Amino acid sequence: MTLSSAALALPLGGALGYVGGLLGIGGGIIAIPVLVLLFGMDQQLAQGTALVMMVPNVLLGFWRYRQRNPFPLRTAATIGLASVFSTYPAARLAVALDAATLKAVFAVFLIGLAGYFIHLSRRRGGEGAPAAAWPERYLPAVGVVGGLFAGFFSVGAGIVAAPILVRGFGKRQAVAQGLALALVVPGALVALATYGRAGHVDWSLGLVLALGGVVTISRGVALAHRLPERKLKALFAGMLLLTAGLMLR
Secondary structure (H helix, E strand, C coil): CCHHHHHHHHHHHHHHHHHHHHHCCCCHHHHHHHHHHHHCCCHHHHHHHHHHHHHHHHHHHHHHHHHHCCCCHHHHHHHHHHHHHHHHHHHHHHHHCCHHHHHHHHHHHHHHHHHHHHHHHCCCCCCCCCCCCCCHHHHHHHHHHHHHHHHHHCCCHHHHHHHHHHHHHCCCHHHHHHHHHHHHHHHHHHHHHHHHHCCCCCHHHHHHHHHHHHHHHHHHHHHHCCCCHHHHHHHHHHHHHHHHHHHHC
């Protein structure tokens, strides 16, 4: 890594960590198009490098969310361990795909999610969480679904899991984002190992991004707990649309 690359990556990691803490995503989903555009990476290399930044960010973010919204560690562990079973086969498929195809699928995925969150942010009376409709014993299924996205896109597990936890299990948005981070950690480790063995990781750049992120992620988490839930969902949707636009460009 050159000095100029490190000088760019450190504040970039800080910005990504702040947004990741605010939205409960670890910052990786924004890092991918940025790595493609600023560092000329292909899709697989960008996804693998983003994972290096995500792991410490997600661990710290999970701890901060749980400090503000205590939830059982057993629940978090159940979701996280279930994600491991689906992450590896999805990651193997992703590293074998053509980079352009993976990039297009990633952009479509983001646009679909953005539409969903825009719909949620416009619902009347949307501040409170709905009554839980699904029993807690189905929570491992959330981990399996999240693991598929963690492996295939290297990000997205928390983004997919959070709305399922809110709409299906009646969790508040901030609590859902904290639990979603619990499934990101083991899935991200499995995906990182898979991308690393395939040679799709820039370790030095990823570590500098991670260093910047751990400094700012706690501030993002603090802001997330001050914002109304409808505004948080609207910000989430806006971030997804921006990221999709960067990918399509």
